[in-house]
Amino acid sequence: MTYIVKPKFHHPALPKNALGYTHRDYEGSVSTLCAGCGHDSISGAIIQACFELALPPHRIAKLSGIGCSSKTPTYFLGQSHGFNSVHGRMPSVLTGANLANRDLIYLGVSGDGDTASIGLGQFAHALRRGVNMVYIVENNGVYGLTKGQFSATADRGSKSKRGVVNTDNSIDLVAMALQLGASFVARSFSGDKTQLVPLVRAAIEHCGAAFIDCISPCVAFNNHPGSTKSFDYVREHNEAVNRLDFMTPREEITVDYAPGAVEIVEQHDGSKQERAAEGEIVTGLLFVEPEAADLHAHLETVDAPLNALGEAELCPGSVTLAKINASLR
Ligand SMILES: Cc1ncc(C[n+]2csc(CCOP(=O)(O)OP(=O)(O)O)c2C)c(N)n1
Ligand code: SF4
Ligand SMILES: [Mg+2]
Numbered sequence: 307m308t309y310i311v312k313p314k315f316h317h318p319a320l321p322k323n324a325l326g327y328t329h330r331d332y333e334g335s336v337s338t339l340c341a342g343c344g345h346d347s348i349s350g351a352i353i354q355a356c357f358e359l360a361l362p363p364h365r366i367a368k369l370s371g372i373g374c375s376s377k378t379p380t381y382f383l384g385q386s387h388g389f390n391s392v393h394g395r396m397p398s399v400l401t402g403a404n405l406a407n408r409d410l411i412y413l414g415v416s417g418d419g420d421t422a423s424i425g426l427g428q429f430a431h432a433l434r435r436g437v438n439m440v441y442i443v444e445n446n447g448v449y450g451l452t453k454g455q456f457s458a459t460a461d462r463g464s465k466s467k468r469g470v471v472n473t474d475n476s477i478d479l480v481a482m483a484l485q486l487g488a489s490f491v492a493r494s495f496s497g498d499k500t501q502l503v504p505l506v507r508a509a510i511e512h513c514g515a516a517f518i519d520c521i522s523p524c525v526a527f528n529n530h531p532g533s534t535k536s537f538d539y540v541r542e543h544n545e546a547v548n549r550l551d552f553m554t555p556r557e558e559i560t561v562d563y564a565p566g567a568v569e570i571v572e573q574h575d576g577s578k579q580e581r582a583a584e585g586e587i588v589t590g591l592l593f594v595e596p597e598a599a600d601l602h603a604h605l606e607t608v609d610a611p612l613n614a615l616g617e618a619e620l621c622p623g624s625v626t627l628a629k630i631n632a633s634l635r
Contacts, residue, residue, distance in 0.1 A: 394425025454527025
């Protein structure tokens with residue numbers, strides 16, 4: 307993969323976080339995506355969230371599949387662990403890494419093609435198992451990298467750049483995440499950094515499967531009239547249900563509702579579906595289960611990361627093994 311390394315120098319007065327790092331310490335290589343691509347804004351929000359949380363970059367693992375969206379981990383957190391996996395396979399690679407080392411913060415980045423088509427099964431199982439991760443889908447309704455075919459999240463009736471009408475029903479990843487038991491579910495818009503940064507921060511701090519479906523317009527193939535994933539369409543139809551200001555668990559968590567723009571979303575009364583039928587896009591934190599148990603809790607694994615255990619802890623010894631074998635005879 308081609309990439310351009312950013313020069314290391316920066317203005318001496320750049321603000322520093324609690325670790326003494328500047329925003330620059332959370333950046334990656336220069337993006338090679340199309341100028342104006344929504345995905346770059348999401349990378350910016352991830353950089354900002356990690357800077358604000360003062361996360362040590364070496365404690366973060368970023369994993370992705372294949373697609374323009376899945377290329378983005380190269381453009382942020384250049385000092386973190388990274389794994390660019392196979393198309394649609396990020397969730398299982400992330401699950402394995404998380405089981406081996408529970409001490410890292412796992413950030414899965416995917417596209418709507420990567421997640422809602424080839425990786426749909428992988429997506430479903432990672433969420434239902436409660437893998438402790440932040441799973442972000444950079445949702446543009448097309449396969450951007452392969453020149454703009456409709457993806458499974460493209461709305462029925464929306465038009466391609468050449469005017470072809472999509473006749474297939476769309477997959478709503480937020481609805482699926484809710485049904486599958488994700489304990490943090492949100493939808494956002496790459497053009498709304500004020501909403502997205504606190505959402506990413508809250509998702510990182512959440513223990514369990516945190517899912518963010520982020521509408522991210524593809525300026526090359528899906529930003530025209532007739533598209534329901536264009537900048538203009540999302541700006542006109544975005545219904546932000548809450549404005550978030552996230553503070554770390556050491557302090558109080560507050561939710562700030564702007565006068566007149568407040569609405570409580572009841573997840574099981576169908577209100578979200580009514581909005582979708584009216585062509586509106588509901589964004590914000592839609593569901594959270596603050597005390598959720600993650601996969602390690604379900605499996606009752608030990609607190610120490612498995613990759614840090616030595617032979618003495620991993621092997622019960624020949625005497626114990628003989629006893630177990632005898633009990634099974
Ligand atoms: C197994 C496999 N099948 C198909 C492809 C071709 N392919 C590459 S990226 C992609 C879709 C990307 O779409 P999406 O995940 O939405 O990412 P975007 O580029 O839109 O950000 C496809 C089908 C592939 N690389 N590997
Ligand atoms: S093709 Fe679309 S998704 Fe890919 S970089 Fe360009 S604007 Fe972004
Ligand atoms: Mg896409």
